[in-house]
Amino acid sequence: MLVKPPLLSVAEALKFLLKSAVPLSEAETISTLEANGRVLAAAQVSQINVPGMDNSQMDGYAVRAAECVSGETRLRVLQRIPAGHVGIALEPGTAARIFTGAMVPPGADAIVMQEACEIIKDADGDHVIVRHVPQAGEWIRETGEDIKVADTILPAGVRLRPQALGLAASVGLASVPVLRKLRVAVFFTGDELTMPGEALKPGAIYNSNRFLLRGLLENLGCEVKDFGIVPDQLQATRDTLRAAAASHDLIITSGGVSVGEEDHIKPAVEAEGRLNMWQIAMKPGKPLAFGEINRSSGSNGNGNGGNKAFFLGLPGNPVSTFVTFLVFVRPFLLRLQGVDNVAPRALTLRADFNWPKADRRQEFLRARFNDAGGLDLFPKQGSGVLTSTVWGDGLIDNPAGKTIAEGDLVRFIPFDHLLN
Numbered sequence: 001m002l003v004k005p006p007l008l009s010v011a012e013a014l015k016f017l018l019k020s021a022v023p024l025s026e027a028e029t030i031s032t033l034e035a036n037g038r039v040l041a042a043a044q045v046s047q048i049n050v051p052g053m054d055n056s057q058m059d060g061y062a063v064r065a066a067e068c069v070s071g072e073t074r075l076r077v078l079q080r081i082p083a084g085h086v087g088i089a090l091e092p093g094t095a096a097r098i099f100t101g102a103m104v105p106p107g108a109d110a111i112v113m114q115e116a117c118e119i120i121k122d123a124d125g126d127h128v129i130v131r132h133v134p135q136a137g138e139w140i141r142e143t144g145e146d147i148k149v150a151d152t153i154l155p156a157g158v159r160l161r162p163q164a165l166g167l168a169a170s171v172g173l174a175s176v177p178v179l180r181k182l183r184v185a186v187f188f189t190g191d192e193l194t195m196p197g198e199a200l201k202p203g204a205i206y207n208s209n210r211f212l213l214r215g216l217l218e219n220l221g222c223e224v225k226d227f228g229i230v231p232d233q234l235q236a237t238r239d240t241l242r243a244a245a246a247s248h249d250l251i252i253t254s255g256g257v258s259v260g261e262e263d264h265i266k267p268a269v270e271a272e273g274r275l276n277m278w279q280i281a282m283k284p285g286k287p288l289a290f291g292e293i294n295r296s297s298g299s300n301g302n303g304n305g306g307n308k309a310f311f312l313g314l315p316g317n318p319v320s321t322f323v324t325f326l327v328f329v330r331p332f333l334l335r336l337q338g339v340d341n342v343a344p345r346a347l348t349l350r351a352d353f354n355w356p357k358a359d360r361r362q363e364f365l366r367a368r369f370n371d372a373g374g375l376d377l378f379p380k381q382g383s384g385v386l387t388s389t390v391w392g393d394g395l396i397d398n399p400a401g402k403t404i405a406e407g408d409l410v411r412f413i414p415f416d417h418l419l420n
Contacts, residue, residue: 007279007281007286008278008281009280009362010281010282010327010362013280013288013328014331017290017328017331017332018332018342020290020310021310021332023179023335023336023337023338024180024182024249024336024337024338025179026179026180027041027177027180028177028178029176029177029178030175030176030178031174031175032168032169032174033165035160035168035176036160036161036162036165037159037161038159038160038176038178038179038181038221039157039158039159039178039337039339040154040155040156040159040160040177040178041177041179041338042156042177043152043154043156044152044153044171044173045150045151045153046149046150046152046153047171048149049147049149050145050170050171051141051144051145053104053143054104054140054142054143055101055102055103055104055141056098056099056100056101056102056104056111056139056141057100057139057141058100058111058139059098059099059113059114060098060111060112060113060116060117061075061095061097061112061114061117061128062081062087062090062105062110062111063075063090063095063108063110063111063112063134064090064110065109065110065138067092067093068110068112068133069133070133071132072129073130074120074127074128074129074130075094075095075127075130076093076094076095076126077094077125077127078091078094078096078125079096079105080096080097080098081096081097081098081099081102081103081105082102083099083100083101083102084101084102085103086103087102087103087105088105088106089106089107090105090107090108095112095128096108104140109136109140110134110135110137110138111134111139111140112130112132112134112139113132116130116132117131117132147170153167153168154167154168156338157338157340159221159339160176181221181222181223182223182333182336183222183250184217184223184224184225184248184249184250184333185224185225185226185248185250185252185309186210186213186214186217186224186225186226186227186251186252186253187226187227187228187229187230187240187253188207188209188210188228188229188254188255189230189232189237189253189255190232190256190316191232192204193206193229194206194207195207195210195229208318208386209254209255209318210226210228210229212325213254213314213321213325216322216325216419217252217333219420220330220333220420225248227240227244232256232264233264234264237256237264237265237268238268241268241269241273241311242296244309245293245294245295245309249309249336250309250312250333251293251310251311252311252312252313252314252329253313253314254313254314255314255315255316256316265313266289269289269291269311269313272294273291273294273308274291274292275289275290276290276291278290281360281400282324282327282361282362282363283359283361283362283363283383284315284317284364284382285314285315285321285323285324285364286315286320287315288312288313288328289311289313290310290311290312290313292308292309292311293308293309293310293311294308310332310336312328312329315383317384318383318384318386318389319366319382319386319388319389320383322386322389323364326344326395326419327364330344330418331344344418345413345414345417346397346411346413347411347413347414348409348410348411349369349373349374349375349409349410349412350373350407350408350409350410351374351375351377351404351405351406351407351408351410352370352374352375352376353367353375353376353377354406355403355404356403356405357403358401359400359401360401361400362397362398362399362400363398363400364395364397365378365396366381366388366389366392366394366395367392367393367394367396367412368391368392368394369393375396375410375412378392393414393415393416394414394416394418395412395413395415395418396411396413397411397412398411
């Protein structure tokens with residue numbers, strides 16, 4: 001009697017994948033303006049203080065705090081200092097009109113916001129009445145308050161988001177070293193697949209996974225080569241695997257990872273390299289294939305990992321493809337890109353629904369936020385219901401064997417983190 005191997009847990013499969021990932025080592029220096037989404041190859045250290053001088057946080061008046069203890073101090077205004085201009089030393093008994101971001105003149109040790117001041121125009125010039133008792137340092141940004149010389153502002157191994165680019169620019173970094181883009185090949189098997197815009201023949205379906213996977217990969221900053229729809233033939237599958245392995249770090253397919261007569265991924269990968277076929281205790285997305293494709297001796301070897309390219313075969317149902325990508329492919333890609341922390345951000349939220357039937361597998365349920373601060377569940381959780389992924393705001397990570405009652409707290413992973 002044939003004994004089926006036990007299902008692999010999500011944690012076990014992910015641990016194996018991440019352990020196998022060999023991070024990229026090739027780096028390039030590019031303009032900071034072009035670095036959004038790229039992974040930093042080396043830590044960046046500031047050569048300057050930010051701010052580089054004491055400056056005003058407010059539009060107002062620069063004063064000596066010791067001269068403004070009465071709450072009705074009258075001072076003569078002798079200078080006006082806009083941002084980008086340098087004032088002169090503040091004389092005793094005077095104030096300087098100053099604007100946000102402007103350098104605090106020598107001698108001044110506080111800024112009084114303009115709302116606490118009254119301007120008096122006399123024959124001998126402008127005066128200000130300070131109706132406030134400032135403390136030394138009030139409304140002044142001190143030199144190096146944000147960043148000091150020799151501070152590490154960005155560590156290696158982080159994906160550069162817009163705020164990180166702004167931070168790099170704030171210390172004058174016109175360019176940054178980044179790891180090269182990950183090169184990923186995709187192709188799709190199945191004679192039933194048809195592209196949108198073409199007429200559907202009997203038994204055919206539109207190839208939604210092609211659009212889904214390419215978008216997911218592009219969001220993660222990958223350089224994607226699409227080999228299109230490959231006929232359900234062993235030799236065609238082998239030929240495509242060899243062509244894709246020649247210059248790519250990773251090959252991803254969807255569909256054809258079962259063991260039927262028309263499922264050629266398994267024998268093709270085994271003929272061209274090595275394959276692990278896993279049955280994972282997750283729903284949706286039970287089948288997953290992981291392995292390596294050998295590169296020919298004449299290959300240009302542009303892919304990472306020497307003479308092999310990684311291979312990941314995803315299930316064909318669109319929701320299964322989507323969920324297995326987020327759970328397994330995303331962290332694997334990030335680790336290949338050199339990112340250290342690949343764990344998704346998770347929230348603990350209240351379930352405003354009942355899920356009375358426990359499954360023996362770990363479930364990833366599509367849900368969305370509601371106005372009451374809880375989560376609503378999409379009514380149809382089937383692996384072919386792609387509507388749920390557009391309707392939802394994220395995935396409820398529900399442990400195996402667990403029911404959910406209204407009011408229970410659940411682990412929720414938002415899409416806005418997973419998809420970027």
